[in-house]
Amino acid sequence: MPQASTSALVLSTTPLNEQDKLVCLLTSNQGLLKAVAPGAAKMKNRFGSLLELFTAGDFYYYWNEEKELATLSKGEIRQSFFAVVSMAENIFYFYLIAEIVLKFIPLNQCDDRMYKLLLAILRGRENKLAMDWLLLYFLVWFLRSEGLLFNPGRCSNCSTARMSRAWVRNDYRGLLCSNCKTSERLTLDREELAYIHWTARHHPQDSGLWAGRFLPASMIRLLVGKVEYHGEFALQSSRYLPEFR
């Protein structure tokens, strides 16, 4: 079997049987990789803490074109984020981020944007940026990189650029101005629209600049709803977040 290696982040690790675990990795340049980690379910195993959630590492694996799953042979930790990720106030946010990426990103997608985005979010939290603002930044950029983000500067019906408040179409595909809205209930106000513009040219580490200008909870709920609508699934992790209680 051919051997390969990749830099990746661990998005999930689940028991496969008494001996082995199934690991889902977001690689730096080839999308998701699903692999069996042989012996990883045993108390003493060669992987140690390599397979903890959101560990960044170099992974070596064998693969066979006829099989969906690769086989991990070994790996080295580049950076562990587990201390930050596993904190009670963070863990469900990171579960949600992992769940969205796992459900949405196709296998073998050659794109490093999502990998870089997740590393930036993890480093932001390590630097004590607010978790809710980091999640909001992630959601905006996730939708943008999937080509699903609405244009925050134009009404999708009459094209006016003068929107101090926007109504989200019921199918989440575009915004409407106050003249074009009908029965839509979800809205974005002036500051929220400005934030979407702002993310296009700013790093997540600048997101502290927005604290106090609006509360991110309602926009988080709106964008999670949009991800679920386009993905045609219900996310399980969001219900544990304070924003959804």
Ligand SMILES: [Zn+2]
């Ligand atoms: Zn309009």
